[in-house]
Amino acid sequence: MNRPVLILASSSPRRRDLLSEWRxxxxxxxxxxEEVAPRGMDPAExxxxxxxxxxxxxxxxxxxxxxxxxDTLVAFDGHVLGKxxxxxxxxxxxxxxxxxSHQVFSGVVLRSETAGWEDSFASVSTVTFHSLDAGARxxxxxxxxxxxxxxxxxxxxxxxxxxxxxxxxxTNVIGMPMEDLVPRLASRGVFPNP
Numbered sequence: 001m002n003r004p005v006l007i008l009a010s011s012s013p014r015r016r017d018l019l020s021e022w023r024x025x026x027x028x029x030x031x032x033x034e035e036v037a038p039r040g041m042d043p044a045e046x047x048x049x050x051x052x053x054x055x056x057x058x059x060x061x062x063x064x065x066x067x068x069x070x071d072t073l074v075a076f077d078g079h080v081l082g083k084x085x086x087x088x089x090x091x092x093x094x095x096x097x098x099x100x101s102h103q104v105f106s107g108v109v110l111r112s113e114t115a116g117w118e119d120s121f122a123s124v125s126t127v128t129f130h131s132l133d134a135g136a137r138x139x140x141x142x143x144x145x146x147x148x149x150x151x152x153x154x155x156x157x158x159x160x161x162x163x164x165x166x167x168x169x170x171t172n173v174i175g176m177p178m179e180d181l182v183p184r185l186a187s188r189g190v191f192p193n194p
Contacts, residue, residue: 004112005065006190009058012148014156014175015070022178023192024185031057031069037080044122046080047071047107052120055109063113066190070109070176074151076102081151090141090152091134097151099131104151104173108181110188119184123177125168127155132162 008015011030019026031054037046048071055069074081076097084090104127109120132140140162146152153162155173171178185191 003191004189005062006185007058007062007065007067009054009067009069012070012175014154017156018171018174018176018178022182023194024190025193026068027065029058029062031055033057035071035082037073037082043073043075043080043103043105044107044124047073047105048109048120048122049107051107051109052118055111055118059111059113065112066185066188067111067113068108068181068185069111070106072104072106072150072172072175074102074104076100076151083150084147084152086147087141090146091137093152094132094137094141095134097129097153098137099129101126101128102151103127104168106172106175106177108177108184110184112188117188119188121180121184123169123172123180125166125170125172125177127163127167127173128165129162130160130164 006026008026008028009031033053035050050071051069055067059067104125107122111118144154169177169179
């Protein structure tokens with residue numbers, strides 16, 4: 001029996017790196033959709049909605065494949081923090097998170113149009129930051145280029161400079177909860193290379 005083709009509905013280099021590190025063969029096809037954050041919707045619902053939009057858009061192009069849509073956002077103090085639009089906004093985000101804890105939500109949707117199934121789940125991790133002065137935060141932002149990163153930080157490039165602790169999956173904070181995803185993929189016949 002042929003193994004299904006896995007398609008990542010994303011242009012995220014971090015998600016591509018995670019799938020590669022976990023030894024999956026896959027194609028990356030960016031989903032041409034506008035991400036949404038409806039008022040009154042909780043973060044888990046928002047990331048699942050956006051992941052579903054992405055997976056359905058790419059699945060329509062490749063109905064034969066298993067399509068993986070993922071969305072990640074940061075939630076702090078009742079507010080959703082997406083990707084900053086510019087460096088001043090990134091600085092404001094890090095200032096708000098400085099020395100405090102926040103949650104990272106990822107929504108994951110697997111879909112096969114031809115087989116007629118869809119599987120979805122959300123993961124959450126709690127991240128606590130060190131308290132850094134304004135100069136250290138600016139140097140960090142200059143180094144990591146935060147404009148394509150939810151919450152304006154990069155867990156994959158992190159030693160202990162910014163993050164003091166993570167409760168939950170580190171891969172979730174990077175952008176895709178691999179430990180939760182791998183068994184779901186296996187249940188659909190998608191396995192990593194030995």
